[in-house]
Amino acid sequence: MSKNDENQIHHRLKILSQIEPSSKATSRAIQRACEALINENKRRQGASTRIWQTVFKSPITKCAAAAILLIAVGYTVGRASAPQKLDLEELQVTLENSLKASLEPAIRQDLIVQLNEQWQSAFAAGCAKLKEELQQQVRRDLTEFAAQTLAASGTLTNQRLMELVQLIEAARRRERQQVAEALQQIEQEKIQLRNGLLVVAAQTNELMGTRQ
Amino acid sequence: MPDRQKELLELLDRSGANLYTLLTRLTLREDVAEELMQELFIKLINSRSFDKAGNPEAYARRAAINLAFDWRRNRKLNPLGLDQVCEPASNDGSPLDKLVQAEELDEILNAIGQLNKMSREAFVMRYIQQEPYDNIAEQLGKTAHHARALCSRALNRLRNILGHNQSQSFVKETNNVKK
Numbered sequence: 001m002s003k004n005d006e007n008q009i010h011h012r013l014k015i016l017s018q019i020e021p022s023s024k025a026t027s028r029a030i031q032r033a034c035e036a037l038i039n040e041n042k043r044r045q046g047a048s049t050r051i052w053q054t055v056f057k058s059p060i061t062k063c064a065a066a067a068i069l070l071i072a073v074g075y076t077v078g079r080a081s082a083p084q085k086l087d088l089e090e091l092q093v094t095l096e097n098s099l100k101a102s103l104e105p106a107i108r109q110d111l112i113v114q115l116n117e118q119w120q121s122a123f124a125a126g127c128a129k130l131k132e133e134l135q136q137q138v139r140r141d142l143t144e145f146a147a148q149t150l151a152a153s154g155t156l157t158n159q160r161l162m163e164l165v166q167l168i169e170a171a172r173r174r175e176r177q178q179v180a181e182a183l184q185q186i187e188q189e190k191i192q193l194r195n196g197l198l199v200v201a202a203q204t205n206e207l208m209g210t211r212q
Numbered sequence: 213m214p215d216r217q218k219e220l221l222e223l224l225d226r227s228g229a230n231l232y233t234l235l236t237r238l239t240l241r242e243d244v245a246e247e248l249m250q251e252l253f254i255k256l257i258n259s260r261s262f263d264k265a266g267n268p269e270a271y272a273r274r275a276a277i278n279l280a281f282d283w284r285r286n287r288k289l290n291p292l293g294l295d296q297v298c299e300p301a302s303n304d305g306s307p308l309d310k311l312v313q314a315e316e317l318d319e320i321l322n323a324i325g326q327l328n329k330m331s332r333e334a335f336v337m338r339y340i341q342q343e344p345y346d347n348i349a350e351q352l353g354k355t356a357h358h359a360r361a362l363c364s365r366a367l368n369r370l371r372n373i374l375g376h377n378q379s380q381s382f383v384k385e386t387n388n389v390k391k
Contacts, residue, residue: 009370012320013339015313021236029246030228034221036250040257041217
């Protein structure tokens with residue numbers, strides 16, 4: 001490669017190094033990257049959270065677990081220190097009822113809160129996605145419309161040009177015909193003139209003969 | 213994970229503008245650079261090796277260069293549809309000049325894309341980002357002498373690629389004329 005081409009490479013590289021995006025585009029890109037980062041982090045956190053971790057986050061659930069533990073300890077101590085044999089079935093039923101009464105509302109409340117959060121985050125993500133899809137759809141439609149309009153205008157232009165060509169052709173044909181007719185008429189008049197001249201010449205000869 | 217998010221947000225704050233400029237220069241399109249910027253940071257937050265990287269800026273820049281050249285390669289494989297055609301990023305000039313210039317820049321960027329990763333990174337840092345050799349060497353973990361040699365070899369290779377492309381296009385044109 002010649003020196004000239006090498007200079008050309010350097011010239012192109014220089015142009016590349018001088019390209020600067022607008023500050024508006026830069027700040028928009030940074031903003032979008034920041035949003036993408038936060039959304040991705042949320043998504044990952046949501047996916048990796050274990051149900052137990054979520055359940056035990058709530059203070060209500062912690063209280064409920066502590067209550068279960070206390071009841072279990074009480075039961076064990078009571079059983080160990082009981083003088084006579086206890087009615088196990090009755091105790092089991094009592095324990096079940098007690099556990100149900102203490103745990104059920106707490107878990108229900110916690111689940112409702114959890115579900116609400118999940119619904120809200122899913123709804124927000126869905127909205128953003130829907131908006132983006134809508135934008136893309138509108139852009140696609142506009143592009144398609146532009147292409148169709150271009151094609152239609154091209155077809156129309158072609159049609160008009162064809163009509164114009166046909167009109168010009170017809171006019172030329174008419175003109176040629178008129179010229180041909182005029183030429184034919186001139187030819188006929190020429191023949192008549194020749195005949196007339198012959199007659200005049202014959203008469204002149206005759207007249208001169210008579211005079212002599 | 214929040215630590216990494218914080219770290220990446222700081223990185224975005226420090227080097228976001230530089231990374232975006234680099235992506236714009238390598239793709240010649242602001243809209244594509246914007247998309248790639250998002251993709252880059254999503255990749256970084258999911259990357260396991262990002263934590264191990266000694267220099268997060270260098271790691272992010274390397275990832276950005278790879279992303280931009282991957283995009284160029286994919287674009288060559290899948291030609292643009294009408295809806296994807298956009299004005300190329302350029303500073304000035306008439307539309308014809310812009311078009312010619314964009315083609316020339318495309319050609320040289322495609323040629324850079326054919327270099328190997330290390331040479332490509334060094335070359336981009338030197339000739340497109342205009343960084344000094346010492347800085348390049350520091351970021352690549354090499355000596356300044358090594359960085360200089362890498363850039364020189366990359367430039368030679370680029371000359372060969374462009375020369376080969378030109379001779380190929382000349383043969384094509386000659387064949388077209390003969391036909």
